[in-house]
Amino acid sequence: MNRFSCYTLVTGASDGFGKALAIECARRGMNLILVALPGPGLHHLANFIKKNFFVEVRFFEADLTIEAECYQLYSNIAKHHLPVNVLVNNAGTGNTQMFTESSPEFITQQIKLNVLASTLLTRLFVPELQRHTPAHILNVGSLCSFFYLPKKQVYGATKSFIYFFSKSLRKELKYDGVSVSVVCPGGMNTNLSVSLMNRKANFLSRISFLNPERVAPIVIDKMLKGKEVIIPGLVNQVSMLLDKLLPAFVKNILTDKLMKRLKPVNIPTVQIHKDSSPMAA
Amino acid sequence: MKIFITGATGYLGNLLAMRLANDGNQVHALVRNPQKTKNLDHPNIHLFKGDVNDLDSIENAMDGCEQVFHLAAFARMWAKPADIFYKVNVDGTKNVLQAAMEKNISKLVYTSSTAVFGTSINQPLSEDDPRTIGFNNDYDLSKCMAEKLVQEYAANGLNALIVNPSRVYGPGNESFSNPFTRLLKAVMKGKPVLIPKCPDVIANYTYVEDVIEGHMLAMKFGKAGERYILGGENISYRQFVNVVREAMPVKNVIAIPKFLLKVAGVLQLIRFFVTKKPPVFTPSTIDRYYANTAFSCRKAMEQLHYHVTPFNQAMTNTIHHLKQKNYEPV
Numbered sequence: 229m230n231r232f233s234c235y236t237l238v239t240g241a242s243d244g245f246g247k248a249l250a251i252e253c254a255r256r257g258m259n260l261i262l263v264a265l266p267g268p269g270l271h272h273l274a275n276f277i278k279k280n281f282f283v284e285v286r287f288f289e290a291d292l293t294i295e296a297e298c299y300q301l302y303s304n305i306a307k308h309h310l311p312v313n314v315l316v317n318n319a320g321t322g323n324t325q326m327f328t329e330s331s332p333e334f335i336t337q338q339i340k341l342n343v344l345a346s347t348l349l350t351r352l353f354v355p356e357l358q359r360h361t362p363a364h365i366l367n368v369g370s371l372c373s374f375f376y377l378p379k380k381q382v383y384g385a386t387k388s389f390i391y392f393f394s395k396s397l398r399k400e401l402k403y404d405g406v407s408v409s410v411v412c413p414g415g416m417n418t419n420l421s422v423s424l425m426n427r428k429a430n431f432l433s434r435i436s437f438l439n440p441e442r443v444a445p446i447v448i449d450k451m452l453k454g455k456e457v458i459i460p461g462l463v464n465q466v467s468m469l470l471d472k473l474l475p476a477f478v479k480n481i482l483t484d485k486l487m488k489r490l491k492p493v494n495i496p497t498v499q500i501h502k503d504s505s506p507m508a509a
Numbered sequence: 510m511k512i513f514i515t516g517a518t519g520y521l522g523n524l525l526a527m528r529l530a531n532d533g534n535q536v537h538a539l540v541r542n543p544q545k546t547k548n549l550d551h552p553n554i555h556l557f558k559g560d561v562n563d564l565d566s567i568e569n570a571m572d573g574c575e576q577v578f579h580l581a582a583f584a585r586m587w588a589k590p591a592d593i594f595y596k597v598n599v600d601g602t603k604n605v606l607q608a609a610m611e612k613n614i615s616k617l618v619y620t621s622s623t624a625v626f627g628t629s630i631n632q633p634l635s636e637d638d639p640r641t642i643g644f645n646n647d648y649d650l651s652k653c654m655a656e657k658l659v660q661e662y663a664a665n666g667l668n669a670l671i672v673n674p675s676r677v678y679g680p681g682n683e684s685f686s687n688p689f690t691r692l693l694k695a696v697m698k699g700k701p702v703l704i705p706k707c708p709d710v711i712a713n714y715t716y717v718e719d720v721i722e723g724h725m726l727a728m729k730f731g732k733a734g735e736r737y738i739l740g741g742e743n744i745s746y747r748q749f750v751n752v753v754r755e756a757m758p759v760k761n762v763i764a765i766p767k768f769l770l771k772v773a774g775v776l777q778l779i780r781f782f783v784t785k786k787p788p789v790f791t792p793s794t795i796d797r798y799y800a801n802t803a804f805s806c807r808k809a810m811e812q813l814h815y816h817v818t819p820f821n822q823a824m825t826n827t828i829h830h831l832k833q834k835n836y837e838p839v
Contacts, residue, residue, distance in 0.1 A: 251641055269639065280630045280632050423644035440643050
């Protein structure tokens with residue numbers, strides 16, 4: 229079975245970085261299995277990719293914060309006899325919020341999605357990947373797993389898990405023809421509210437923000453070349469270098485300053501009739 | 510019928526207001542400065558002083574109206590601070606929607622732009638296709654946020670829908686949104702045509718009369734919460750220049766490479782920091798001119814009975830119209 233009859237599974241594919249990764253894979257002739265929460269976006273993306281590229285596209289709606297749906301996804305794909313040779317664990321939730329201001333429910337969901345779902349899907353699909361070598365796992369981490377940032381405590385910790393997990397697993401699977409890569413992107417203009425926050429940030433943060441469609445080709449290219457850690461963007465690479473060079477107290481001052489300027493913004497939504505004040509999106 | 514309109518001093522809004530007035534409607538136009546408004550001189554057009562950021566002024570002007578056309582927008586490539594994009598395009602739209610809800614408006618048409626769709630790849634984009642590029646400028650982002658508001662109000666019972674015109678050309682007043690008239694005038698004066706150095710990149714061009722008719726049709730046949738691309742033909746820069754060349758002499762065509770414009774954008778930003786002279790464009794806003802932006806208006810054609818005038822014919826009309834206005838070289 230060759231590369232062109234296998235499928236690339238992308239989670240969190242309906243929007244943001246996942247969408248950009250999926251389109252980039254399609255551009256390279258890779259067939260796709262798109263996974264995202266129920267909603268019209270996934271269906272429209274699948275149609276769009278089929279219309280623009282000569283690849284097979286399947287899509288499955290699943291809420292990966294629910295363990296049972298991860299198992300269900302795996303068995304659905306097995307039932308359809310879809311061979312998988314690339315797994316992209318992209319689904320994740322980010323936030324910029326004080327720990328005490330984040331709801332316990334949100335934190336639980338975030339850990340379930342960012343940590344549990346990625347780990348579980350990897351565990352379920354590894355045997356499948358081992359059968360279709362050369363195979364790849366791409367885990368989406370974050371640049372913030374290298375910096376200890378306020379308002380990113382849990383998020384950063386989940387991404388540190390992904391980083392550790394990827395690098396360790398890579399050592400186990402490298403003799404089986406399964407290459408594990410972890411991408412640590414900085415801020416990206418993914419969805420509406422993140423883009424708005426980025427547009428309103430200061431100049432220095434703004435130049436570090438990349439557009440997902442610019443990042444995706446670099447990432448897929450490096451993943452296919454089997455690179456271990458992928459850090460897209462010059463500004464991000466420089467900040468990684470500074471991280472190694474600067475003493476801890478200087479870094480603390482810098483990260484504090486940066487995070488104070490980065491304020492989450494709410495997209496005004498509708499509260500119809502008498503009260504017209506914007507509420508949280 | 511009484512019809513409320515915003516943006517009536519702009520390129521599209523002006524022509525639409527005139528069309529509505531000529532059809533015998535009473536047009537309530539919200540304008541910021543009635544004294545300075547020259548191009549709305551018509552017995553059926555009534556000027557109301559106001560602003561989209563002033564809800565009371567909107568409600569006052571909308572009083573007794575049945576339908577609303579909301580065209581007012583901050584349409585530029587750059588502004589500092591950028592908040593004005595969100596203030597006018599998002600908060601302003603929210604005010605118009607809110608007023609329409611309170612005044613029991615029977616139907617509202619919101620004029621967005623194909624800019625919200627981003628760029629196309631191999632096939633023309635249609636209404637359901639996802640945006641495949643990030644939001645790297647405030648105009649696209651603010652218009653997209655405004656569309657979300659229209660859809661939310663529509664989901665909450667307001668009979669509101671969205672139209673998305675592409676690059677509009679044709680006779681009309683010369684605003685920022687009408688760059689083609691400026692371009693054609695420059696050609697008539699013997700100046701060279703400047704095009705991006707990617708002659709095969711395809712874009713969608715809409716004849717202004719088609720867009721105006723499209724607005725009328727959207728008001729008549731459009732469904733709440735839907736959006737409709739009001740476009741024209743998809744043609745390359747090369748074809749664009751060839752059609753212009755058939756209608757009038759073109760001295761020479763200068764193709765500008767992307768990096769040159771990027772450099773020019775950076776220089777303009779530097780100049781802004783030194784002299785405070787606002788840039789015409791910035792490095793991030795020129796990307797779209799070097800990527801395909803092809804659109805399909807099948808949905809509008811099927812559901813609104815929208816009609817596209819062939820580019821050839823409409824561009825020739827436009828050039829003749831300009832020539833009649835004595836722009837011919839002496």
